Amino acid sequence: MKFSAVEKLIQNIRQDYQIFAPVKDDKEFFVSKISDLKQIDYSGRLPLNSWKHLFLPPGEELLEFSKKFRRPDSVYPRRCAWNMGFPDLKALGLLDVVFADDPYYQDRRRNILVCGLAVGEPDVENYAEHVKFSRRLAEDSLEHVTFDIFLEKTKKGTFDFFAGSVLGREVLSRNKIKNFTNVQFAGYIPEQGPDADMLSKQSLIKKSMKHRLWDELAEICLACGKCSLVCPTCFCFDTEDQAQEKTVSRQRVWGSCFYPEFTRLAGGTDYTATVKQKLQFWYEHKFVRIPAEYAMPGCVSCGRCAKVCPVGIDIAKNFVRLSEGSRGLPATITSRAGNS
Amino acid sequence: MINPYQPLPVKILSVIQETPDTKIFRLKFLDSVKQKQFYFWQGQFAQVGLPGQGEAPFDISSNSHDSTAYFEVAIRQVGRLTQALHHLHKGDRLYVRAPLGKGWPSTDVLSQKNLLLVGGGCGFLALKSVIEEVSLGYAKKHQVQVFYGCSDEAQVLFKERYQDWQKSGIKLKLIFDKKEPTKKYIQGISCGYGLITKLFETEKVVTHASAFLCGPPVMFKFVIKKLQERGFKDSEIYLSLERRMSCGLGVCQHCAIGDKYVCKDGPVFRYDEVKDYL
Structure with missing residues (x-):
C-alpha cells in the first residue's frame, strides 16, 4: 500500500490515541509525543531514548497514604507507540513478561496501541559490526514479538500491513484496510527452543568473571548510568516514600545498578561497591539472570548503550574480547572520539 | 489483580528491648481474617515499613506454629527506618508485606x-x-x-x-x-x-x-x-x-x-x- 494509506491510518488513530513516535531532533532521533504527524520519522532508525518510559514511566505513584495505604485512582491515557523497531518490540515483550503480575504496568499497557515498523536492514551505525553481535534480526519472526499493528516498508517505498492482535485487526478493519497479513503470536520463545546465541552469551558471561576485561572497563567506566537509562530492557527500580503535607506518596522510580546504594545494606555492607562489581552486575542481569528466569534474551542488540557511553565502552566489542579466552588480549578499547 | 506492593496494617502487641540496639516486635494483622489465615515457613521474611520511611526486610523470628495468632520480628537499629521503628510502642501500627521468600528446607x-x-x-x-x-x-x-x-x-x-x-x-x-x-x-x-x-x-x-x-x-x-x-x-x-x-x-x-x-x-x-x- 502507498504511504498515503499509512498517513491516513495514523490520522485516524490520532482521533482515539495520543501518538508517540520517533522524531529527528538535530542529528539524533527521539521518541516524542507527536503534535504534527509530518514530524514522524519512517527511516527505521532506533530512537536514542528507547520506548520504555511509555510502558514504565521514570516515576509513578504506587500507593498513597493518608489514613491507610491505597492505590491512587490513576488514569492511563490511550496512547499509540508508532514505528517501534524490531529490537524495541522484543524489549517490550520482555517487559510484558517481567511485569506480568504488576497491576500498574498491566493497566497502563492495556491502553497502549503498539505499532511496529521494519525498514529492511536496521539503520544503525557500524552495521557490519553490529550484525556480528546482533541476534540475526532478519531471521527473527514477527510470530515471536508483541504488537498490534506492524508496517513493513518495502524497497519500492510501499508498505505491507500486519496485524498481531484482536485490537490490531479491529483498528485496521475500522480504517478499511483489508489487505493485511494476520500474525498468530507463537510465544516469545522460538519453536526450536531458547535462542542459542542467548545461551552461549549466558555461559560466556558466567565463566568470564575473572577476565581482565572487567578491570580494564572499570578503569574507564564513570558509572554514570547512561547505558541503563537508554537501555530498553533496564527495568530496575527503587521505591521511595515522598512526604507531602498531609499524605505520603510511595513512588516507583527508575533505578540504576551503577548508582551508589543500589545494593548497600543499612549497616554499610555494599555488594556492588566497586565499578567492576557494578559492570558485572549489569552484564549478569542481562545475560545471565534474565535468560535464566524467562528463557528470553535480556539484550535486544539495539546498541544504544554503546552509542551513549561517554568513554566508548561498546558491548559488542566486549563480547568479542570475552570470547577470546579467559585471560583476554591487551586492552584495545578506544574512545568514540578515537574511532571517528 | 492482587497488588503485590500493598502493605497491610499490623498492630504492635508488645515491644521487648532485647539488647541495647535490638527490639522484638510482636505483631498482629488488623484484619483478623488475614491473621487467622496467616502462615509462614521458618526462614521467610517480612517487608516492614512506615509511611514516609519506606520498608525493609526483616526475618520473621517467631515460631511458625503461632502464626495464626501473631508473628515477631527482631529489629536492630542501624538506619533511618529502624530508628523510626524503635520509637514505636505497644498499640502502634506499622505496615507489612509477608511472608516473602523461600525459607529453610523442610x-x-x-x-x-x-x-x-x-x-x-x-x-x-x-x-x-x-x-x-x-x-x-x-x-x-x-x-x-x-x-x-x-x-x-x-x-x-x-x-x-x-x-x-x-x-x-x-x-x-x-x-x-x-x-x-x-x-x-x-x-x-x-x-x-x-x-x-x-x-x-x-x-x-x-x-x-x-x-x-x-x-x-x-x-x-x-x-x-x-x-x-x-x-x-x-x-x-x-x-x-x-x-x-x-x-x-x-x-x-x-x-x-x-x-x-x-x-x-x-x-x-x-x-x-x-x-x-x-
Missing part, C-alpha cells in the same frame, strides 16, 4: 537429619524460627547443635528461650569475639571467648548433619571451610543471605546475586547453588 528433604545451626551476630535472628520449630520434638529424635557467636554478653539474643531449648534437646553454645564473658554461663549455656570457628575445635561437632548458617559474609567463608574439613558436602550446607530486598518479587534487582534473587529464590540457599556468587 527436615523431610534433608539427606542428613541431624542439624548444626551456626549464627553470627544478628544472623542468629534468621535461625530463631527454625530453632523454635525443632524444639517441638525434632530435637529429641535427632541431634541439634547450635553455635551462636556474637560480640559480647550485652548483644546476646533470645536468652529467655535458652532453658526451653535445652529441655527440648537442643545443644547450644555461645561464644563472644569482642569482650571476654564475665560469667561462665548465661541461662545455663556455657560461654566461650574467641571466633565462632573456635567452637569447631573445642566442641564435639555433630556428625551426619545438615548445616544451616546465617551471619556476615566473612563468617560464611571460615565456617564453610571448617564444615568442609569435617566432611560436610556443599549440598548439605544452607545459608540465609542478607541483601537489600526491596520489591520482594524478583523484579527490582536490588537483591540479585548471579542468576538468583535473594528475595524470591532465597533468602535461604543451598551452598552449592550460590557458591560461585558469594
Whole structure:
C-alpha cells in the first residue's frame, strides 16, 4: 500500500490515541509525543531514548497514604507507540513478561496501541559490526514479538500491513484496510527452543568473571548510568516514600545498578561497591539472570548503550574480547572520539 | 489483580528491648481474617515499613506454629527506618508485606537429619524460627547443635528461650569475639571467648548433619571451610543471605546475586547453588 494509506491510518488513530513516535531532533532521533504527524520519522532508525518510559514511566505513584495505604485512582491515557523497531518490540515483550503480575504496568499497557515498523536492514551505525553481535534480526519472526499493528516498508517505498492482535485487526478493519497479513503470536520463545546465541552469551558471561576485561572497563567506566537509562530492557527500580503535607506518596522510580546504594545494606555492607562489581552486575542481569528466569534474551542488540557511553565502552566489542579466552588480549578499547 | 506492593496494617502487641540496639516486635494483622489465615515457613521474611520511611526486610523470628495468632520480628537499629521503628510502642501500627521468600528446607528433604545451626551476630535472628520449630520434638529424635557467636554478653539474643531449648534437646553454645564473658554461663549455656570457628575445635561437632548458617559474609567463608574439613558436602550446607530486598518479587534487582534473587529464590540457599556468587 502507498504511504498515503499509512498517513491516513495514523490520522485516524490520532482521533482515539495520543501518538508517540520517533522524531529527528538535530542529528539524533527521539521518541516524542507527536503534535504534527509530518514530524514522524519512517527511516527505521532506533530512537536514542528507547520506548520504555511509555510502558514504565521514570516515576509513578504506587500507593498513597493518608489514613491507610491505597492505590491512587490513576488514569492511563490511550496512547499509540508508532514505528517501534524490531529490537524495541522484543524489549517490550520482555517487559510484558517481567511485569506480568504488576497491576500498574498491566493497566497502563492495556491502553497502549503498539505499532511496529521494519525498514529492511536496521539503520544503525557500524552495521557490519553490529550484525556480528546482533541476534540475526532478519531471521527473527514477527510470530515471536508483541504488537498490534506492524508496517513493513518495502524497497519500492510501499508498505505491507500486519496485524498481531484482536485490537490490531479491529483498528485496521475500522480504517478499511483489508489487505493485511494476520500474525498468530507463537510465544516469545522460538519453536526450536531458547535462542542459542542467548545461551552461549549466558555461559560466556558466567565463566568470564575473572577476565581482565572487567578491570580494564572499570578503569574507564564513570558509572554514570547512561547505558541503563537508554537501555530498553533496564527495568530496575527503587521505591521511595515522598512526604507531602498531609499524605505520603510511595513512588516507583527508575533505578540504576551503577548508582551508589543500589545494593548497600543499612549497616554499610555494599555488594556492588566497586565499578567492576557494578559492570558485572549489569552484564549478569542481562545475560545471565534474565535468560535464566524467562528463557528470553535480556539484550535486544539495539546498541544504544554503546552509542551513549561517554568513554566508548561498546558491548559488542566486549563480547568479542570475552570470547577470546579467559585471560583476554591487551586492552584495545578506544574512545568514540578515537574511532571517528 | 492482587497488588503485590500493598502493605497491610499490623498492630504492635508488645515491644521487648532485647539488647541495647535490638527490639522484638510482636505483631498482629488488623484484619483478623488475614491473621487467622496467616502462615509462614521458618526462614521467610517480612517487608516492614512506615509511611514516609519506606520498608525493609526483616526475618520473621517467631515460631511458625503461632502464626495464626501473631508473628515477631527482631529489629536492630542501624538506619533511618529502624530508628523510626524503635520509637514505636505497644498499640502502634506499622505496615507489612509477608511472608516473602523461600525459607529453610523442610527436615523431610534433608539427606542428613541431624542439624548444626551456626549464627553470627544478628544472623542468629534468621535461625530463631527454625530453632523454635525443632524444639517441638525434632530435637529429641535427632541431634541439634547450635553455635551462636556474637560480640559480647550485652548483644546476646533470645536468652529467655535458652532453658526451653535445652529441655527440648537442643545443644547450644555461645561464644563472644569482642569482650571476654564475665560469667561462665548465661541461662545455663556455657560461654566461650574467641571466633565462632573456635567452637569447631573445642566442641564435639555433630556428625551426619545438615548445616544451616546465617551471619556476615566473612563468617560464611571460615565456617564453610571448617564444615568442609569435617566432611560436610556443599549440598548439605544452607545459608540465609542478607541483601537489600526491596520489591520482594524478583523484579527490582536490588537483591540479585548471579542468576538468583535473594528475595524470591532465597533468602535461604543451598551452598552449592550460590557458591560461585558469594
